[in-house]
Amino acid sequence: MIGNLQRGGQMGSSEPGTIRVEIFGPEMPDGVPSARAASFSRAIARGFYEPESDDAEQKTLTELDVADQTVYIAAYDQDAVAPSLHADVPVGTYLAFPGTINVGGPALLPVNQISAVTVTPAYRRRGILRAMITADLQRAVDARIPLAALTASEATIYGRFGFGRVTERVRFELDVSTGARMRAPSTGTVIELAPSALEGQVCQLLAAQHRNTHGSLSNASFDYGQATGRWQNYQDLKPARDLRAALHLDGQGQPDGFMTYRFAGWDQEPAQMKIAMLCASTPAVRRDLVEYLGDHDLIKKVTGYGPVGDVLPSALVDSRSYKVLSLWDHLWLRILDLPAALAGRGYLNDGSIRLKVVDRLGHAAGTWLVEVSQGQGNASRLPEASDFDAQLDVRDLATLYLGTRSASHLAGAGVLEAGDPAILDTLDRIFSTRTTPYCYTDF
Numbered sequence: 052m053i054g055n056l057q058r059g060g061q062m063g064s065s066e067p068g069t070i071r072v073e074i075f076g077p078e079m080p081d082g083v084p085s086a087r088a089a090s091f092s093r094a095i096a097r098g099f100y101e102p103e104s105d106d107a108e109q110k111t112l113t114e115l116d117v118a119d120q121t122v123y124i125a126a127y128d129q130d131a132v133a134p135s136l137h138a139d140v141p142v143g144t145y146l147a148f149p150g151t152i153n154v155g156g157p158a159l160l161p162v163n164q165i166s167a168v169t170v171t172p173a174y175r176r177r178g179i180l181r182a183m184i185t186a187d188l189q190r191a192v193d194a195r196i197p198l199a200a201l202t203a204s205e206a207t208i209y210g211r212f213g214f215g216r217v218t219e220r221v222r223f224e225l226d227v228s229t230g231a232r233m234r235a236p237s238t239g240t241v242i243e244l245a246p247s248a249l250e251g252q253v254c255q256l257l258a259a260q261h262r263n264t265h266g267s268l269s270n271a272s273f274d275y276g277q278a279t280g281r282w283q284n285y286q287d288l289k290p291a292r293d294l295r296a297a298l299h300l301d302g303q304g305q306p307d308g309f310m311t312y313r314f315a316g317w318d319q320e321p322a323q324m325k326i327a328m329l330c331a332s333t334p335a336v337r338r339d340l341v342e343y344l345g346d347h348d349l350i351k352k353v354t355g356y357g358p359v360g361d362v363l364p365s366a367l368v369d370s371r372s373y374k375v376l377s378l379w380d381h382l383w384l385r386i387l388d389l390p391a392a393l394a395g396r397g398y399l400n401d402g403s404i405r406l407k408v409v410d411r412l413g414h415a416a417g418t419w420l421v422e423v424s425q426g427q428g429n430a431s432r433l434p435e436a437s438d439f440d441a442q443l444d445v446r447d448l449a450t451l452y453l454g455t456r457s458a459s460h461l462a463g464a465g466v467l468e469a470g471d472p473a474i475l476d477t478l479d480r481i482f483s484t485r486t487t488p489y490c491y492t493d494f
């Protein structure tokens with residue numbers, strides 16, 4: 052148990068009681084989820100208004116959480132009694148597991164990945180999320196994890212906890228009535244195979260993509276089963292019988308990427324293939340896989356996900372065949388240990404700057420001398436009342452840090468203050484990146 056919240060106000064006819072927050076693991080005594088772990092999983096499904104999983108599905112999900120070293124944080128109403136569901140089912144859920152993120156440096160950096168955040172309707176806006184997230188971020192700091200990441204159901208929730216938008220995702224469609232011809236020659240061959248035949252390769256191929264993609268997050272165990280058709284998604288853990296797969300082989304016949312996809316059904320006009328997962332160790336592999344999918348007889352449209360500023364329109368013979376259907380924020384990042392985060396990043400240019408960082412939770416707050424020399428970053432804390440060149444909130448520092456937006460962009464948005472345009476030039480140079488960060492994984 053990590054704490055109690057005070058009794059809340061009247062909501063409808065029920066009065067939520069004192070809240071107790073507990074941190075525990077995906078317990079599986081005798082190979083089955085403990086009552087506490089099972090009710091945690093039940094609460095997550097209810098929190099997202101989804102059907103509850105059955106015993107077998109709960110076992111699978113708990114086993115995956117064990118494999119990922121997941122930590123559960125649950126909030127209970129100490130005063131709830133039967134027949135209230137919350138006599139044993141948590142009123143708040145939150146989980147976190149360790150992963151890595153590609154910030155363009157020589158090594159992947161550890162990141163605390165947060166998911167399954169829910170608070171039951173009658174208990175909302177009483178500080179339950181705040182209690183869970185502040186406890187977890189402190190836990191990550193204590194474990195010397197420099198960054199935390201999540202995806203957000205609403206853009207207004209996590210900025211106050213220091214998370215900034217760092218990757219965006221586009222849903223695109225390609226008109227493939229005459230194929231998806233690329234201007235550059237292909238770099239290998241594509242073979243069709245059963246998704247289950249990817250079993251031995253998925254882990255390694257996803258890891259290669261992760262190493263080569265700025266902004267990428269490591270995959271969780273769930274993803275391996277999804278790639279191989281062991282299950283559809285979190286809500287449907289039955290085998291995915293409609294899933295198809297293709298493997299890309301390089302010039303030496305070695306696998307270097309794969310794609311899973313589905314036919315949308317004959318009731319869809321025009322006939323369409325949907326890319327489910329695309330894993331490519333290089334942009335060339337991705338181009339080949341997309342071209343392969345565009346080459347299916349009767350198929351007029353391909354849909355998939357990709358980064359903002361995708362290379363596809365530049366790569367395609369018919370650039371207008373690519374159309375963006377929607378765009379939204381995907382990954383949100385939180386800097387917890389500023390010196391470790393900055394030292395682990397890759398840099399294209401050297402420079403130095405004094406940055407004042409505002410952080411309401413305190414983790415990265417202060418005035419910092421940021422120096423990059425020969426591509427190596429270093430941040431040292433300056434005395435509290437020191438002069439500084441620019442000031443921003445830690446959430447916007449995350450956006451600058453990953454190279455999602457430039458300092459000039461953030462200044463234009465009014466969320467970065469710099470006294471002098473030359474300061475913006477310096478910041479723009481220091482934090483520039485070769486590519487826009489992109490994250491393939493969902494969690």
Ligand SMILES: CC(C)(COP(=O)(O)OP(=O)(O)OC[C@H]1O[C@@H](n2cnc3c(N)ncnc32)[C@H](O)[C@@H]1OP(=O)(O)O)[C@@H](O)C(=O)NCCC(=O)NCCS
Binds near residue numbers: 099169178204
């Ligand atoms: C989002 C959710 C977890 C928030 O839980 P909660 O216990 O009500 O949040 P808290 O009371 O701790 O709120 C903390 C702060 O965030 C704000 N906040 C919480 N949810 C918010 C929302 N959806 N939009 C805007 N602000 C929100 C609160 O106003 C409060 O602000 P303040 O401390 O600056 O005054 C809860 O509303 C929920 O379960 N929503 C449905 C499921 C969901 O979307 N989960 C998030 C998945 S990423």
